[in-house]
Amino acid sequence: MVKITDVARHAGVSPSTVSYVLSGKRSISAETRSRVEESIRELGYRPHAGARALASNRSNVLALVIPLRTGIHVPVVMRFAVSVVTTARRHDHDVLLLTQEEGEEGLRRVAGSSLVDALIVMDVQMHDARIPLLRTLGRPAVLIGFPEEPAGLTCIDLDFRAAGEVCVDHLAELGHRCVGLIGSPPEVYERETGFAQRTADGFTVAARRYGLTSTVHPCEATAEAARAMVATLLDEHPDLTGVVVHNEPIVAPIVEAFRRAGRRVPEDLSVVAICPDELAEHAELPLTSVAIPAEEVGDRAVELLMQKLEGNEVPAATLLPPRLTRRASTAPRTDTGRPTAN
């Protein structure tokens, strides 16, 4: 293994000079710099990560805790993860993958052993056991999602409450008077997962503001559940003409089920999805949707973390504004109420 002293000897300088060339923390003459760089290249030198971490008290590794729970849409998680890794690399950091199975002890371990400099935690619950822990860990952390009591922590996410509202705004503007939200699986709500709850809150509040009839239903992420859901909905709310779907895997099955139930989309029934743009665009019928900006969230989370690592203050809460894109699944309400034969 080639080490810094080898490079130093080869370039005719001291090891500290090599170190400063690498870190740029002190000025180095152009001539020396290029000589050192040439030696580094020639010898194929790579600083030893452990030695570096020991001496500098920085590992240049971030921990990323990814959720494994049921009811969480995997492709979205992956998009977060990838954007975190990509952005971390831009800042010369690597990413250590932790699963939720490891739980609090995992966080303690990687933080306590200085394996990582900072942490990113996904899938935050309203009352999350990791929250108090993160406060005491003494390492910068960014949460993707908002707990009930975020004081002292840095959180970022799509503004799901606003997302719920924006969907209702859109439907209300189109003249719909009776709207429904088809949400995440029940267990997601039972766990009090912030994003699901807040979407429902925003939806309900906005509907009330417009004086709309509204209803919220959790739904399992299977095609059968989707069909059953649609049946229930149409049965209990015959006037229903606007639906918001916040459950990625079943957006297509829901639309399909409404059609089978004799509702044309969008002529008889408007559907707004809260899902990645990609999914909405490539559906059989392109769907009006509020995007889940996974890449942006992951990216910004890392940027926030980097700021904190440099000792800078960062906003405690970052709520990304929802962006609704009109596509082919929403239309003004027709007067006829329930136009097609049943």
Place this chain on the structure above:
Amino acid sequence: MVKITDVARHAGVSPSTVSYVLSGKRSISAETRSRVEESIRELGYRPHAGARALASNRSNVLALVIPLRTGIHVPVVMRFAVSVVTTARRHDHDVLLLTQEEGEEGLRRVAGSSLVDALIVMDVQMHDARIPLLRTLGRPAVLIGFPEEPAGLTCIDLDFRAAGEVCVDHLAELGHRCVGLIGSPPEVYERETGFAQRTADGFTVAARRYGLTSTVHPCEATAEAARAMVATLLDEHPDLTGVVVHNEPIVAPIVEAFRRAGRRVPEDLSVVAICPDELAEHAELPLTSVAIPAEEVGDRAVELLMQKLEGNEVPAATLLPPRLTRRASTAPRTDTGRPTAN
């Protein structure tokens, strides 16, 4: 930060004794051991990962390279990743996440800097630029998938060739005489991704052995493409009564499309999927399938790596035998050929 000397002082022993208690590399009296352990607990001591890596020349971290390419089914990738992390933890290792974007330079970096002790590489191509690199890296590596020239490397995967064969075996036994394989998106084949190619090979060879008419078609992973595929297939092969689908996202759309085209499944047309059991079980019509044992592959990959880290020899190739589970989507061929009206 509490360090090993603090623990040593607190327990009234030397630092090396504490180290030996932790590593178990020398015998320690029961009394001393428990005194040290108590001190560790009381002080909340955690060995510094960097210092440990420096002194021991082991980071206890594995690199996992995950694919980001199009045409790769994300949930399956995630299941690999999770099982890798879980098993690695059982062996007291952590997992560093690398994306394919980082490419060869990423491998060089993490291996060269001793950030990781060993590597797991997913989504291996037949002619993969990383293969020669891995041979020179001087670190144990396990590939999930098989390249063209695996000499000197350790590879593991489902035996996709056998999987293709097993599907044909099953269909042939049921009396089908004209079978088709609907595969991964074209780009996956263009990249010469081993698993796709081998499945197709196994399928074709087995069909020939039985004297069946067979056809292989790549297919984009969208519902539209699935429908188009089905139309083409039925058009070009009117006698088709058995289909193998090796493309997770579209198994349901394919079945659906056949039904719309007037083929009852399984009465008129048998479908075998190559996909995770979970997907096959929870489909509207439970599908006869060959499972993709992601968990087992990830698990075994880590076990192999651990063996190699301990200096043990391991088999160069591990091919997990395919397991076909009969469910409701396959049935004996009926005499009528194409029974339902068209």
Place this chain on the structure above:
DNA sequence: GGCCGCAATCGAAACGCTTCGATTAATGCT
């Protein structure tokens, strides 16, 4: 009873890097 071997423990030398003062040479200022 002296010797051997083993179990248990200690001390000190790495491990490869960063960083902090110190040193030297060159530059600017008056």
Place this chain on the structure above:
DNA sequence: AGCATTAATCGAAGCGTTTCGATTGCGGCC
């Protein structure tokens, strides 16, 4: 011309472990 300042570099002291030989008792053995 002399002094102060700055740029460029060096040397050495850590950083917190692990590990290797050395040391100390102790029981068993002949």
